[in-house]
Amino acid sequence: MSLFDAPPDRRDSDSIKWGKYAGRDILPLWVADMDFAAPPAVVDALQRRIAHGVFGYGGPSPALVESVLAHLDDEYGWAIEPQWIVWLPGLVTGLNVACRAVDGEVLTATPVYPPFLSAPRFSGRKLNRVELACRGGRWQWDKNALQNASTAATRLFLLCHPHNPVGRCWSTDELRDLAAFAEANDLIVCSDEIHCGLILDADKRHIPFASLSPEAAKRSITLMAPSKTYNIPGLGCAFAVIPDAALRRRFLRAMDGIVPHVNVLGFAACEAAYRDCGDWHRELIAYLAGNRDLVAAAVDAENGAKMSPVEATYLAWIDVRELGLADPARHFEAHGLGLSDGTDFGAPGWMRLNFGCARATLAQALARFAAACRAA
Ligand SMILES: Cc1ncc(COP(=O)(O)O)c(C=O)c1O
Incomplete structure (x- = not known):
């Protein structure tokens, strides 16, 4: 088990990402932060700084x-x-x-x-x-x-x-x-x-x-x-x-x-x-690369959705134009998935998926992604 498999629950926190869909069964894979706790060395440094008072x-x-x-x-x-x-x-x-x-x-x-x-x-x-x-x-x-x-x-x-x-x-x-x-x-x-x-x-x-x-x-x-x-x-x-x-x-x-x-x-x-966070960083990259591969395989399995290899970031840029959706962001939300709308990036018909989350959350999100593509 990886230290990234069981992150803190952000549902009732100050998180913008999770707050957007509060009370609705929509997994938030939009704004670019990850669901993971900061590295322990960072938390320790913050605690020392706070103790200074x-x-x-x-x-x-x-x-x-x-x-x-x-x-x-x-x-x-x-x-x-x-x-x-x-x-x-x-x-x-x-x-x-x-x-x-x-x-x-x-x-x-x-x-x-x-x-x-x-x-x-x-x-x-x-x-x-x-x-x-x-x-x-x-x-x-x-x-x-x-x-x-x-x-x-x-x-x-x-x-x-x-x-x-x-x-x-x-x-x-x-x-x-x-x-x-x-x-x-x-x-x-x-x-x-x-x-x-x-x-x-x-x-x-x-x-x-x-x-x-x-x-x-x-x-x-x-x-x-x-x-x-x-x-x-x-x-x-x-x-x-x-x-x-x-x-x-x-x-x-x-x-x-x-x-x-x-x-x-x-x-x-x-x-x-x-x-102080070299080891944490190495583990993070391995975990994100694993998540990236899962996203790529899931997108590849759907007719009407495609993406290019993600070399960097925890963001997948997915072309869903062939699904022919009038409002892709709404459609994915209706299937329980909150993605970023490509229109805001200058590219209507594309969606951005943030895979900086626990693998169990990602698995659930990718199942919803597949269901949304098949229902288009
Ligand atoms: C390319 C890029 N620049 C800047 C930011 C945000 O930076 P900040 O929160 O420091 O303003 C983001 C956040 O997603 C980003 O992807």
């Missing part, structure tokens, strides 16, 4: 910064300077701040996590979109379409890496192409790497965009957090890494007076997550 304004301790630096170096071979880090209460904040900090139009690739589509609008920026291409069952960049989508006024490229929802862990070659594209078009690349600790394939590695070359670093804003990997998004602790001093100043100016401090519990959890 004082919760005044806090900043990142030298031990926290050391934990982040060591983690980035060990995991990704990425050596950063402490002063490149800008602490944030969340990555969505970071996406919105990036849109305000960089003058010009914004480019992003769909389907994509909805705040990529709303942040430019909230910041008074025009959004240009390019569609990722799914060829031979694999999501990829269409270089011509990318170039065509980038106008002369485009200055910011929002990259999702690994990509939510299509589950790709972009390869070195793909990232090099994107870096060359950014260079040729003079774009700042804001790379959202929140899912970087969730690479499920043993033969793949996460390569931070900024680690490609000094040129890529200079035009980069990397957004990261321990929140997805260690399941602590409710603690609101994230950071941007911005190597270029002038770009960092612009980013900080755009935050001024609006973005609050990171809370002290988030700092404590982040330090422990990056430093």
Whole structure:
């Protein structure tokens, strides 16, 4: 039995995921948090911090910064300077701040996590979109379409890496192409790497965009957090890494007076997550990879539903267009399954399924998925 087989019951907790369908027999496999408890080392660090009893304004301790630096170096071979880090209460904040900090139009690739589509609008920026291409069952960049989508006024490229929802862990070659594209078009690349600790394939590695070359670093804003990997998004602790001093100043100016401090519990959890949770993380990845395989087999068994391999994240992106449903999200809810509606990601007729849950819950959810497909 795995430590992930019997997670705490979230039904009567403050969970947004479970609260949405309170009192209804609908399994919530939508918003992207997992049902698992945080790693024991994180819970211990939080308990120690709470026992201290004082919760005044806090900043990142030298031990926290050391934990982040060591983690980035060990995991990704990425050596950063402490002063490149800008602490944030969340990555969505970071996406919105990036849109305000960089003058010009914004480019992003769909389907994509909805705040990529709303942040430019909230910041008074025009959004240009390019569609990722799914060829031979694999999501990829269409270089011509990318170039065509980038106008002369485009200055910011929002990259999702690994990509939510299509589950790709972009390869070195793909990232090099994107870096060359950014260079040729003079774009700042804001790379959202929140899912970087969730690479499920043993033969793949996460390569931070900024680690490609000094040129890529200079035009980069990397957004990261321990929140997805260690399941602590409710603690609101994230950071941007911005190597270029002038770009960092612009980013900080755009935050001024609006973005609050990171809370002290988030700092404590982040330090422990990056430093003390290697074994827990390895077990998590094995468990999620097993869940991923079950989802892939279940989807494969249904006529009218298909998905591409999920290399990273705990999110499956499922094409249900052939089922011919007028309102797919409603249909799956009617069969006891709460999924994310692809329309919000710019892709009607697709559904996103979060498999960051206990295997018994997933088995029940997949049985409901099959019943829903057959009833379409
Ligand atoms: C790509 C991506 N960025 C950002 C977030 C949310 O970040 P935060 O909760 O730190 O604002 C998510 C959550 O699902 C995500 O998938």
